[in-house]
Amino acid sequence: MADLKPYNAKRNFTKTTEPIGKKASSKNQKLKFVIQHHLARKDHYDLRLEYQGVYVSFAVPKGPSFNPLDKRLAIHVEDHPLSYGNFEGTIPKGEYGGGTVMLFDKGYYTFPKDTSPNFSKGPVKFTLQGKRLKGSWSLVKMQADNWLLIKEKDEYVKKINIQDYQTSIKTGRTMEEITHPQKNSKINLTNPQKLIFQKEKVTKQAIFQYYNQIKNRIMPFLENRLISTVRAPEGTNGEIFFMKHLNNNSKDIGHKTMKTKSTDKTFYYYFKNINGLLSEVQMNSYEFHIWGCPQNAIQKPDILVFDLDPDEGLSLKKVRAGVRDLKQILDNLKLKSYLKTSGGKGYHIYVPLPMTSWQKCEKISSDIANLMVLNHPEKYTTNMRKEKRKNKIFIDYFRNKLGSTSVCPYSLRLKKKATISCPIFWTELDKIKPDGITIKNFKKRLKKKDPWANFFE
Ligand code: MN
Numbered sequence: 001m002a003d004l005k006p007y008n009a010k011r012n013f014t015k016t017t018e019p020i021g022k023k024a025s026s027k028n029q030k031l032k033f034v035i036q037h038h039l040a041r042k043d044h045y046d047l048r049l050e051y052q053g054v055y056v057s058f059a060v061p062k063g064p065s066f067n068p069l070d071k072r073l074a075i076h077v078e079d080h081p082l083s084y085g086n087f088e089g090t091i092p093k094g095e096y097g098g099g100t101v102m103l104f105d106k107g108y109y110t111f112p113k114d115t116s117p118n119f120s121k122g123p124v125k126f127t128l129q130g131k132r133l134k135g136s137w138s139l140v141k142m143q144a145d146n147w148l149l150i151k152e153k154d155e156y157v158k159k160i161n162i163q164d165y166q167t168s169i170k171t172g173r174t175m176e177e178i179t180h181p182q183k184n185s186k187i188n189l190t191n192p193q194k195l196i197f198q199k200e201k202v203t204k205q206a207i208f209q210y211y212n213q214i215k216n217r218i219m220p221f222l223e224n225r226l227i228s229t230v231r232a233p234e235g236t237n238g239e240i241f242f243m244k245h246l247n248n249n250s251k252d253i254g255h256k257t258m259k260t261k262s263t264d265k266t267f268y269y270y271f272k273n274i275n276g277l278l279s280e281v282q283m284n285s286y287e288f289h290i291w292g293c294p295q296n297a298i299q300k301p302d303i304l305v306f307d308l309d310p311d312e313g314l315s316l317k318k319v320r321a322g323v324r325d326l327k328q329i330l331d332n333l334k335l336k337s338y339l340k341t342s343g344g345k346g347y348h349i350y351v352p353l354p355m356t357s358w359q360k361c362e363k364i365s366s367d368i369a370n371l372m373v374l375n376h377p378e379k380y381t382t383n384m385r386k387e388k389r390k391n392k393i394f395i396d397y398f399r400n401k402l403g404s405t406s407v408c409p410y411s412l413r414l415k416k417k418a419t420i421s422c423p424i425f426w427t428e429l430d431k432i433k434p435d436g437i438t439i440k441n442f443k444k445r446l447k448k449k450d451p452w453a454n455f456f457e
Contacts, residue, residue, distance in 0.1 A: 001052070002023060002051070002052040002054040002079055003079055004021035004023055004078075004079055004080075006078040006079070007021040007078045007079060007080055007081065008021045011095070011096055012096075015092050016092060016095050016096075017090075017091075018091060018097075019087060022081055022083070023053045023081070024053045024054075024083075025053060030108045031049070031050045031109055032050045032082070032085060032106065032107070032108055033049050033050065033108065033128060033130065034048045034055065034084075034103065035047050035064070035105040035106070035130070036048070036101050036102065036103060037101070037102040037104040037175070038059075038099060038101050039099045039101075039175055040097050041098070041099070043061075044062075045059075045062075045162065046058070047060055047074065047149065048080055049117075050082060050085075050109075053082070054081060054082065055080040055082060056079060056119050057077045057078065058139070060072055060075075060149055061073055063162035064133060064137070064162055065161075066151055066156075066157055066160060066162075067157065067159075068150065068151045068152060068153045070150070071149075071150050072148065072150070073146060074146075074147045074149040075145050075147070076145040076146075076147055085106065086103075086170075087103075088101055088102055088103045088178060089101060089178065090178065100175050102167075102168045102173070103168050103169050103170040104132070104168070105130040105132040105169050106130060106170075107128060107129045107130035107131060108129045109126050109129065110126065110127050111124075111126055121141060123138050126138075131169055134156040135152065135154045135155065135156025136151075136152035137150065138150050165239075167234060171243075172231040172232075172239070172284055173247075174233060177190070177233075187278045187282055188282070189208055189281075191204055192205035197236055197418045198236070198237055200438075202418045202439055202440075207281060207439070211274075211277055211278060211281055212274070212278065213443075214410050214442075214446070215277075217450050217452075218277075218411070219271075219273070221408050222271055222290060223270075223271055223272070224254075224271075224272070224295050224296065225290045225291050225293070225294060226256065226269065226290070226298075227269060227271065227290055227405070228244045228288075229243045229285035229287065230243070230285065230288075231286070232286055232414050233284040236414050243285065244266075245266065245267055245268070245269070246283070248279060248280060250275065250279035252271065252275040252279060253269055253276040253280070254269070254270050254272050254276075254295070255268065255270070256268050256270070256298075270295045286412050286414055287413055289405035289406060289408060289411070290406065290408045291405055292304070292305065292400060292406070298402070299357065300355035300357070301402075302352065302353050302355050302456075303351070304335075304352075304353055305349070305350055305351075305397075305406040306326060306348065306350075306365070306369070306395060306396070307342065307346065307348050307395075307397075307406065308395060309389075309394040309396055310322070310345055310346050310392075311390055311391055311392055311394075314391060314392075319346060319347070320347075320429055321379075322379065322380065325375075325379075325380075326349055327339075327349070329371060330349070333368075335351050336352065337349050337350065337351050338350045338351070338352075338423065338451070339424055339426055340424060341419070341422045341436060341437055342435075343420055343422070343435060343437075344413065344415055344434060346393070347429075347434055348421065350409070350455070352455055352456060358402045362401055365397040365400040366397055369382050372395055378392075380392055380393050381393070381395070382394070382397065384396070384398070407421045408421070409421060409423050409452060417435055417438050418438050418439045418440065419436075419438050419439075420439060422437040422442065424437075424451055
């Protein structure tokens with residue numbers, strides 16, 4: 001039976017930041033599971049299956065195996081509270097389980113229809129729907145607390161090891177990054193030689209240096225604006241994490257509490273200066289997206305963004321003609337506009353606004369986009385569905401609302417070729433392809449004038 005007394009008895013909650021054990025009321029929802037990589041006195045993985053308001057827990061020394069021929073020892077340990085499913089961090093040395101805990105996988109799981117699991121006798125069969133672990137598994141009891149965890153044969157058998165995943169499913173951090181979080185702005189770059197772009201041979205250090213070199217151009221757009229970042233702890237070939245909520249203790253990063261539709265309160269983050277940005281690079285964030293308003297004037301957007309996203313295979317000539325059509329409309333409206341490459345297939349156009357309202361911002365951007373479609377329905381669409389975009393350019397104006405983000409000027413893109421979403425002069429439209437500027441060739445542009453130098457004037 002579910003019992004959290006042993007859990008609470010083992011821990012001193014004045015010393016550990018683990019949650020205090022309280023039984024959750026069993027709602028008739030989907031059952032959750034979580035796997036935590038726990039680097040304690042002995043390295044192991046903890047498998048936790050929600051049942052009757054607690055997590056029934058097993059310590060698996062070698063971790064689950066994706067191979068049905070492997071039988072992995074799983075030691076039945078004390079029940080854990082459901083709040084433990086969000087725990088990632090360090091447990092002080094000398095305390096029970098002292099070491100580092102990383103969220104390795106989470107999701108939902110099911111039992112075979114019309115059965116209930118017997119966690120005192122076993123065997124227990126279940127199907128996982130996690131991000132990394134999927135399919136059918138079984139737990140078979142041997143003696144006392146010793147069980148075996150076995151992958152069943154199905155389409156989710158994989159030829160990889162559990163150790164091939166080195167990062168947190170929640171924060172993208174490695175064990176080392178969880179153990180030694182950044183505390184100040186003296187940025188100590190770990191793993192500088194790690195290849196983030198394998199093919200292009202771009203290292204973490206090269207990206208760090210890029211942002212440092214470009215700081216005078218990027219910071220006017222990045223500083224004091226709420227952001228999302230894209231983390232790629234193992235490079236572009238590994239898992240990619242879109243982060244709205246940074247877990248970064250740098251004093252150069254500020255946060256703002258905001259109510260959203262889905263949550264009561266959520267933290268959003270902004271860089272106070274270049275050190276904030278560099279500390280996020282240390283945390284493996286390589287791409288940055290910005291809100292269209294300063295963090296201290298959330299209701300006053302000051303940037304209008306149009307993203308021209310062409311259908312696969314549309315000629316560059318047509319893409320450029322589309323960019324010119326949009327510029328003509330903006331010129332007619334006496335709106336000054338700025339051009340940048342997307343780093344992908346299209347171009348982005350930015351318009352600086354005098355501080356206005358989101359309502360006006362949405363109205364003007366949709367009017368402009370819809371005018372383009374009205375003039376040339378065969379060329380443009382504002383429908384984001386792929387099948388409606390055939391041979392057309394999708395005019396994405398949907399970023400012009402509160403809480404939406406767009407790729408920051410000068411941000412690196414985690415795409416092929418290590419491209420940059422780079423500001424260019426209007427006169428360069430025919431010379432520079434949307435994916436033409438990369439971290440390898442941007443340097444010569446630094447010697448020239450900044451095409452967006454007077455953007456906020
Ligand atoms: Mn453990």
